Amino acid sequence: MCGIVGAVSAKDSIAFLLEGLSTLEYRGYDSAGLAVINHGLQRARAKGRVAELAARVEQQALSGTIGIAHTRWATHGVPAERNAHPHISAGLAVVHNGIIENYEALREQLQALGYVFTSDTDTETIAHLIQACFKGEIGEPAENLFSAVQCAVKHLTGAFALAVVSEEEPDGLVVAREGSPLMLGITEEGHYAASDASALLSVTQQMMYLENGDVARLTRDAVVVVDAVGQPVKRDIVTSHLSANAVELGEFNHYMQKEMFEQPQALGNTLEMLSGAGQLHPGIFGADAQGVFEQVDSVLILACGTSSYAGMTAKYWIEQVAGIPCNVEIASEYRYRVSVPNPNQLGVVISQSGETADTLAALQHAKTLGHTHTLAICNVPESAIVRETALRFITRAGPEIGVASTKAFTTQLSALFLLTLLLAKGKQRLLEADEKAYLDELRHLPIAVEKVLALEPSIQAWSQQFANKHHALFLGRGRHFPVALEGALKLKEISYIHAEAYPAGELKHGPLALVDAEMPVVVVAPNDEMLEKLKANMQEVSARGGQLYVFADGDSKVRSTDGVKVLAMPEHYGLLSPVLHVVSLQLLSYHVALVKGTDVDKPRNLAKSVTVE
Numbered sequence: 001m002c003g004i005v006g007a008v009s010a011k012d013s014i015a016f017l018l019e020g021l022s023t024l025e026y027r028g029y030d031s032a033g034l035a036v037i038n039h040g041l042q043r044a045r046a047k048g049r050v051a052e053l054a055a056r057v058e059q060q061a062l063s064g065t066i067g068i069a070h071t072r073w074a075t076h077g078v079p080a081e082r083n084a085h086p087h088i089s090a091g092l093a094v095v096h097n098g099i100i101e102n103y104e105a106l107r108e109q110l111q112a113l114g115y116v117f118t119s120d121t122d123t124e125t126i127a128h129l130i131q132a133c134f135k136g137e138i139g140e141p142a143e144n145l146f147s148a149v150q151c152a153v154k155h156l157t158g159a160f161a162l163a164v165v166s167e168e169e170p171d172g173l174v175v176a177r178e179g180s181p182l183m184l185g186i187t188e189e190g191h192y193a194a195s196d197a198s199a200l201l202s203v204t205q206q207m208m209y210l211e212n213g214d215v216a217r218l219t220r221d222a223v224v225v226v227d228a229v230g231q232p233v234k235r236d237i238v239t240s241h242l243s244a245n246a247v248e249l250g251e252f253n254h255y256m257q258k259e260m261f262e263q264p265q266a267l268g269n270t271l272e273m274l275s276g277a278g279q280l281h282p283g284i285f286g287a288d289a290q291g292v293f294e295q296v297d298s299v300l301i302l303a304c305g306t307s308s309y310a311g312m313t314a315k316y317w318i319e320q321v322a323g324i325p326c327n328v329e330i331a332s333e334y335r336y337r338v339s340v341p342n343p344n345q346l347g348v349v350i351s352q353s354g355e356t357a358d359t360l361a362a363l364q365h366a367k368t369l370g371h372t373h374t375l376a377i378c379n380v381p382e383s384a385i386v387r388e389t390a391l392r393f394i395t396r397a398g399p400e401i402g403v404a405s406t407k408a409f410t411t412q413l414s415a416l417f418l419l420t421l422l423l424a425k426g427k428q429r430l431l432e433a434d435e436k437a438y439l440d441e442l443r444h445l446p447i448a449v450e451k452v453l454a455l456e457p458s459i460q461a462w463s464q465q466f467a468n469k470h471h472a473l474f475l476g477r478g479r480h481f482p483v484a485l486e487g488a489l490k491l492k493e494i495s496y497i498h499a500e501a502y503p504a505g506e507l508k509h510g511p512l513a514l515v516d517a518e519m520p521v522v523v524v525a526p527n528d529e530m531l532e533k534l535k536a537n538m539q540e541v542s543a544r545g546g547q548l549y550v551f552a553d554g555d556s557k558v559r560s561t562d563g564v565k566v567l568a569m570p571e572h573y574g575l576l577s578p579v580l581h582v583v584s585l586q587l588l589s590y591h592v593a594l595v596k597g598t599d600v601d602k603p604r605n606l607a608k609s610v611t612v613e
């Protein structure tokens with residue numbers, strides 16, 4: 001959510017700043033801005049995309065070796081040029097990721113000191129606060145920008161990653177972080193900062209990850225870091241394993257398309273440890289996993305959005321295969337509700353980004369309630385969530401840029417299935433022959449997903465019929481109900497068609513009233529123990545004129561008739577069937593969005609990685 005970059009370089013920084021912003025644009029895309037130091041402070045801002053900013057920068061003929069830049073997802077204040085970052089206080093400019101919770105009180109304090117605000121943002125407060133610290137109007141007069149920022153961050157409550165430049169100090173920039181990610185790029189010719197490693201790849205793979213509470217000063221030749229108590233610290237420089245082409249679009253039209261088609265590879269990478277393995281070892285979740293899996297008596301899953309649907313699917317698996325209770329809670333609810341803690345419960349957080357504010361806070365809340373057994377399933381190894389759990393499994397989906405999550409979801413499912421099997425082993429509930437059969441199925445999963453992706457032309461043909469609809473229903477039963485939820489979410493977020501998902505048996509308890517000839521009803525119909533019940537539910541829809549679009553396993557014996565369209569899934573896949581069925585729903589949403597002409601990768605009002613509450 002929002003993206004920041006900064007540079008102190010031997011050469012002009014504009015190209016790096018704009019390229020970095022383009023890489024981070026999926027994090028927020030309602031306005032963008034940059035500031036450079038070149039005979040004073042110069043700034044360009046624009047409502048809309050980075051391309052609009054680039055045009056402004058050219059018009060204003062900006063250049064400079066030191067600069068900061070920002071792409072915004074609005075929290076405080078509407079998307080508008082005056083609310084775009086950088087925010088300025090006299091000759092000092094700030095870009096900011098995160099939310100300052102005490103900004104109203106600070107704003108009043110700063111207004112009383114004579115500071116005039118020109119935006120509705122919390123960020124402008126930071127700019128004036130640093131200025132007030134610099135001048136000694138708050139605290140002792142600061143020696144330099146570095147100590148002014150150290151003074152200012154002590155007054156901030158909330159989450160932030162900041163980059164600050166001042167025309168008083170035209171040889172460097174200062175950055176700080178608390179709660180929001182920030183890393184530095186280390187090169188011979190200069191130093192760089194960004195809120196996401198991908199934005200640094202155009203200049204280097206050598207990265208220094210700042211810790212919470214760190215403030216750092218970057219000049220061309222040096223980086224100085226102090227920790228939360230002002231002590232100089234050394235942070236390791238690590239080589240990022242991300243490759244620049246992992247975040248490039250290549251032959252695809254959209255990141256979502258690329259990421260859907262990367263799923264076989266992403267699953268293969270995530271399950272790589274299975275190649276040739278006759279059995280599973282708990283060590284894949286961490287050194288202490290075996291003891292924990294034997295000891296815990298239940299599971300609590302915490303996550304948001306698509307990741308929570310992965311958790312809901314796992315609930316069916318864990319209770320059926322491992323035989324222990326599993327609850328799934330929406331992180332933003334759990335963190336505030338009064339719950340009954342159980343120290344013998346395994347707390348599992350699922351997150352693609354590892355930075356989702358609600359999921360992180362829910363994890364921290366669980367820990368304060370006494371949950372010591374914590375486990376993260378996450379796609380970003382260096383993320384805050386991974387650093388805060390005792391056990392972890394890193395999915396190897398690669399960077400996910402499309403706002404609508406696809407490959408992160410299917411790889412999360414594969415990791416959760418591994419967890420299910422290991423919990424079952426820990427409880428002595430998994431026969432050797434069953435373990436072997438499940439491992440074979442997991443190994444075959446990439447090929448099975450390929451076959452679903454090959455259905456694209458037929459799914460594309462269906463998409464035309466959704467494009468002029470305003471509503472859609474998604475039905476599933478059992479472990480495919482979360483798949484229906486995920487299908488509805490995908491359709492909503494990228495095509496803006498209102499979609500709801502129900503466990504099919506619930507239809508007659510209310511939603512059936514919505515069904516008429518204008519209502520497409522998408523049904524996830526695997527050939528499992530619920531199929532006959534599901535067929536009865538489909539009859540209820542047909543009898544009311546509803547239009548059924550059924551994804552049925554080949555042997556489901558559901559036939560296309562008037563008002564019933566059936567697409568045969570290539571393989572029936574038992575417990576792992578949700579992984580296949582969801583891919584067909586991803587393709588459906590994608591093609592409906594294409595017909596509707598929406599911005600698939602950057603849907604309105606949304607952004608990737610929700611680092612604000």
Ligand code: F6R
Pocket residue numbers: 304305306307308350351352353354355356359403404405406489490493609610
């Ligand atoms: C939907 C989507 C979101 C995320 C949610 C959690 O396509 O991407 O619902 O799943 O914001 O994000 P992570 O998994 O990064 O915690």
